[in-house]
Amino acid sequence: MHLHGFFRSSSAYRVRIVMAMKGLSYDQSFYVLRRGDQRQPDYLKLNPQGYVPTLRLDDGSILTQSLAMIDYLEETHPEPAILPKDPLDRARVRAFALAIACDIHPVQNLSVLNAVRKLGHGDAEVNDWARRVNQQGLDACEAMLAGTKGPFCFGDKPTLADICLVPQLFNARRFGCDLSGWTRLLEAEAECMKLPAFTDTAPERQPDAE
Amino acid sequence: MHLHGFFRSSSAYRVRIVMAMKGLSYDQSFYVLRRGDQRQPDYLKLNPQGYVPTLRLDDGSILTQSLAMIDYLEETHPEPAILPKDPLDRARVRAFALAIACDIHPVQNLSVLNAVRKLGHGDAEVNDWARRVNQQGLDACEAMLAGTKGPFCFGDKPTLADICLVPQLFNARRFGCDLSGWTRLLEAEAECMKLPAFTDTAPERQPDAE
Structure with missing residues (x-):
């Protein structure tokens, strides 16, 4: 399989985690999003939305949308289960x-964020937008885990919940969120970070990391 | 079952369609989003994100996120299949x-849209944001259907694709999108609109429609 991605894309990171958990091998190509690589005509033929990731299967079939890829991988390679x-x-x-x-x-x-910028807002307001979205969103996620058993989001095994959480926390830190209220989220992240499937696939470990 | 929703919420409409397709009965309560009903403390206990819809099952269990509800309904009531x-x-x-x-x-x-407004933009710019998001997004969706067989999005039966498309087209019209390039999308919508599961559950047919 071949993954079209970008080291910092949190949705590409989700797919890398699942590939690693299930022991699947793949090669990768990399798109510099700020340069607009994902908007080039050849890539748009694969992925009309112009987003990474895109997954090419061994028979040439093309899949888009990280959660659709992950459901496909779960259905075709059920062990270890992520649901x-x-x-x-x-x-x-x-x-x-x-x-x-x-x-x-x-x-x-x-x-x-580019659309916010186009409305005439500078770096501080753009970052504030991203920070607020992560803060409010992850505050709600912390509340969604009230009463659940750890150490992962939902019990003693990593699931799709952790696979989405860990990459998003990378963004939350980058945008300067206040993490102090996220007890269960950080507990789950710490547990994930004991697993090579999460650490080996992290953004800074990718060949295209800046 | 009990659905907490709002007539114009396109994600609540998705769930109503699936309930109707599968012949499931439920009652509803309604939240006026512009008034902030979905941000009241009692509702936030059910749905920490403060969004509609929320689904209460007969045993009192609470589900949030329309696509998670729909997967649950598909797994527990598999006929007719939507995947x-x-x-x-x-x-x-x-x-x-x-x-x-x-x-x-x-x-x-x-x-x-409220966040865009808070950055100091008026009705015209806010509507332009919503129109652009729908236009670009649905243009990509039209391209994703290239080469697929109709009359529905993916063949001769309605699927989750149509269930997400039809409610979104309501929004696209409301925000003034140019529909002229959406041949396959409109073909699929027209086919859906021959089915009571899509028409009986439409926003304007709901008890709380304004």
Whole structure:
């Protein structure tokens, strides 16, 4: 398989974690988002949205959207599972993951920050936008874990929830969030960071890291 | 089951469609988003993100995030299926749905438009933001359907893709998008609108419609 990505893309990081957890091998190509590599015509043929990541399967099939790729990998390589078996437990893990993947990440990605900039706002206001989205979003995620058992987000194994959380926390730190209220989130992150699937795939360990 | 929603919420509309397709009965309560009903303390206990919809199951369990609810309903009430059986086909349907649920809807919802307004922009600029997000996002969705068979987004049955598309097209019209390039999207919508599961659950048919 071949992953079109970027070291700092938190959605590409999610896919790298799942590949590593499931022991799947792949090669990568890298797109410098600030330079607009992902908007070049050849890439748009693969991914009409102009976002990373894109996954090419061994038969040439193309998948877009990190969570769709991850569901595909879970269905075709079920072990180790990243979703619980019980439908209600699955729904809770998915809801947490979607709270990040829908309501935090896309509202603070580069294209949205560029749109804020285009409205006439400078670095401080743009960073404040990104910080606020991460702060409010992850505050809600912390509340979603009230009453759940650790050390991971949902129990004693990493799930899709942790796979979305860890990359988002990289962004939260980059934008200067106040992490002090995030007891359960940081507990889950610390547990993940004992696992090579999370550390080997981290942004700063990628070949295109700046 | 009980659905906490709002007639115009496109994510609540997705859940209403799935409930109707699967023949499930539920009652509803309604939240006026512009009045901030979804930010009241009692509701935040159910849904720490402060968004609609929230689904209460018959045993009292609470689910948030429309796509997590829909996966739960698909897993517990599999007929009629809203996802294909083949993992690759499923991934394509999911990618289309996520292109809407992650990259369009949350970037034009009320809280983001309020954030643009707070930066000092008036009605015209706020509407332009929402229009642009829908236009660019749905242009990409049209491109994602190139080469697929109709009349629905992915073949001869409605899937999760159509269930996300139809509510989003309501928003696109409301914000004044140019629909002329959306041949396949409008074909799929027209086919959906022959089905009571899509028409009976439409925003203007809800008890709280203004």
